[in-house]
Amino acid sequence: MASASWANWKTTAAPWTVGVEEEVMLLEVDGSPAWRSEDVLRILPEELVEHARGETHGLALELATQPHARVSDAAAELRSMRAGLAGVVRSLGLRAAVAGMHPLVTADEVEVSPGARYQFLHQSLRELARREPTFALHVHVAVPDAELAVRALNGMRAHIPVLLALSANSPFTRGRDSGLASARTPVFQAFPRTGIPREFSSYAEYVDAIDILIRCGAIPEPTFIWWDVRLQPKLGTLEVRVMDAQTRIRDTAALVALVQCLVRCEALGTCAEPELAHAPEVLDENRFLAARDGIHAQLLDPHRDRCVPASGRLATLVDACWPHARELGCERELQLLAHLAGDPGATRQRAIATEPAGLRGLLHTLQAEFSPPRPQLALAA
Template identity: 55%
Template sequence: MRPSLPDWAIWNSDPGRPAWTVGIEEEVMLLDPDSWSLAQRIDSLLPELSPRLAGSVSAETHACTLELATGVHPSVRSAAAELYSLRVALAGELRPLGLQPAVAGTHPLALGHEVEVSGGARYQLLHEGLRVLARREPTFALHVHVGVPDPHLATRAVDRLRAHLPLILALSANSPFWAGRDTGMASVRTPLFQAFPRAGVPRRCGSYETYVERLDVLLRAGAFPEPTFVWSDVRLQPRFGTVEVRVADAQTSVAEVAAIAAVIQALVRIEATEELADEALVEAHEVIEENRFLAARDGMAARLVDPATDERVPAAEQFSALLEACADHAGALDSRVELEVAAVLARRSGAEHQRQLAHNYGMEGVLPELGRAFLDSTSLVAHVAALAAARS
């Protein structure tokens, strides 16, 4: 008889760690600062990094991508502060190597034939399994981990967070361009990444045991080697003891990262301990998937389906109500300022900002601006006013 839980599913319940801690991972593009094309250099870059960065930088599927990861933090603000310091250190070490980092959901001009797969064993295995899908144009995402004390609360949070994924996506939309053209999408990264298997909105589980059994049958059969080959928009991470929300586009500035992370942290806390999402929407998997597409297409201008009324409601209106519901939790989590940034970001997304840059400078001029914004040092408080002025 199999044990009640396989080793991979044993929840990391560190009694010394407070609940609702935050960790942030962002996928960063490596650029040639002369041509602003993607630089396929991650394999040669990693050995050159200082010890300070070595533990926070890792390869990703594509050789033009790296992941920056913070440690575990008690607040979004401290996680964002570490992320900014990592960006500063990374930019400083890349400069003499002839590389420039930048962040957005897609590279506006990249073409698939230019892409190489990273040399690491994981990514070669992924390439073997996904074949042409692993070689298409890269996409860049933001992943936020929130610590949850036990797997049952975490499963409850994931089940209910599914209903909020379209609004998180709409807030984060930062990828209007692909292969040199305006796609008409706010987040073209979303449908591009959907080509991967085991991606998108997960099914409701109801219990941690159900989640484990659904995944473990695939692992026992050898369909894929380990649980992190599931790339759903939100997933449980037993080895870290976290809920990981993966639906967001990568964000150009750290202040925007902090805003989205604050919304996610508050929502995980709410849905683990209370009931914010309407049960009709939590149950309506097809509606959540449709809303996810509408959010990817239209961002905050989307009109999302409400299954309780059989009507479509403006995403901006829903998000305003969501922020109001998050306010008390944000106060307890010391992230009210970050929610103010989220309210400003909701009025004009990264996708709209990129389109304005393309209008002003041409599509080729978007990338230098993204590169400059990588080290935007505007404080969160000042960012509320600055974003409001720039995006009004």
Template identity: 40%
Template sequence: MEPHFDGPNYTLGIEEELMILDGDTLDLSNSIEAMLEDAPPERVKPELMESVLEIATSPQPDTASAGRELRELRRLVSDTAAARGLAIGSAGTHPFAMWEQQRIVGRDRYRDLVSDLKFVARQEIIFGQHVHVGLDDADKAIHVANGMRIHLPVLLALSANSPFWRADATGLASTRTPIFRAFPRVGIPPTYDDWEDYAARIGFMVRSRVIEDYTYLWYDVRPHPALGTVEVRVMDSQTRIEHTLALTALIQAMVKELAEHFEAGKKLSKYPHQMIDENKWLAARHGLSGDLVDLPGTDRVRTLELARRLLDRLREHAQDLGSTAELEGIEDLLERGNGAARQRVVYEANHDLREVVAEIVAATAV
């Protein structure tokens, strides 16, 4: 496994998993092959289900550039969908879809995945946002990935955008989280001593033939040696693109802080894995409206307070990276609520989940 952490530091790539919908009924539509006919293959890709597509930016130097490309991609797939009687929506789950009605994409990787995981893969009709941040050193990437673990619950609370599942109000802010938890090799990752330790442990799994390569590790944060990035995967897909970019800016600032921590020769604090995982559960359950444990202490604090404290600490890094404007979207999430809270407001008016999906489609458009 040859690492390609060649830099420059802090370049960005954004991936969004989006819903393909019937333009009239707003049900999920098994239409990925029609969506791919005229699409650039590096930027618009299939996922496990035929009702899901992924858009992915090219590597970009900053959030403004990534945002411009992401808007172009959202417009491209929305226009392509409209021409075929379809629509595009972005959220962590489709509020009333049934996984039994979804077809698996006709690609070897996905068919093999279903063959290996059975029901666990078949019921995974969920949608996430992934952010890649480039780095120039493999050991630095391991340090950053280790350090990002403590921030994952706050990122999940900010991004939680899946309160409905199979036509049910689940009581969770991120229903996507426990659905994906059924997969192996997910959630809060282990820590690694350095690149050599990471490569040895992943190499053992490959030689044991339990995974084909490191891309079958679906942890909430992982080094991506082929791309030379650290990839953060804990977030639900965002309906509003300004929230996608705000989370991207926040993650980029986190990575910068941790990279500089590594460059200064400092050691990371140690946090109990089970308590980071417990915080992640609290974030999935309550989103921004609950509490998290203020690690390494035992006090519980309002999630909003913890997120605000983190935002204030990272503003200077965002300013250095030129992403102050995009970071303002975090203020909007803190003041007006995350996607889950906004979906609930729409639902409470008429208890109409199709109205919720219609609002998602309208807000997804750019």
């Protein structure tokens, strides 16, 4: 581990801060994909340049907030960045929207971004790099030291199915209903080095597992590991990556609050539930069930020899998170989880798509919800 310079853990003066990364789709006015991320990046105003970057596919951009002590501040910055980006894309005759997948795009029309990283991906992954674009929500939480981060990583593995179930926001792909709440999950899993990582006994073991891939030339650096949850040593954060991107910022804020509290809870060892330390086979099956059925999933509970509702598991997690929410100042955002669970993204998308305008109407709704024109109270959008 000593020779792996990438593994030096950045210690921050303010642990448990959160940063949010949101992947955004670019659209033509009629809702069809706009493969013009490079055009948008070239004309970004100064205040957005450091917070936006391209992604693998030419219709995608990523917006990234600064680290914030409070979830409300991260949500406010994300809202501001959405508004700024909306103005930029409109100047090009385009629109922006957020969901786990574009409901109409097919792989044969996909364009890979021209950046060196993405061309390397295309060379490495071949036609896998041209699968349908996916859009995720990534949440970074600063952890004081590497060993605490590994403890949190191990604990967060058990919560991946609930986080996925709650965030599922991509029922449509290739112009039809996938039957899944999160079609993004299996589509993204076409890439290697995805899914729930194994448990690690120490930070040294974590570093060794990744460094062998770097030393042998399989990957150029650690961010080519796309696990559902991973460590970011250069930032000093644990990053949760399993969630679909959320159309409404209030839903994003609720999920960010849950992640922030769970990471702190697991790192400090105050919310460990031994019964959640399931075998990898159970975690993988629950991950599939969460992607299939969203918050309505029935998750395997091998200790009771039966299935339990994902919504019930969520309620248990929220109860464990309340002391941390009070410490972190995100009680209000944690309360919003009840609204998201009662009105999840996949269910909303399906309801909108049953209207006469169908999936085109859904795309127009996603555009409208990206950055509402009139001023909103915090978390109201």
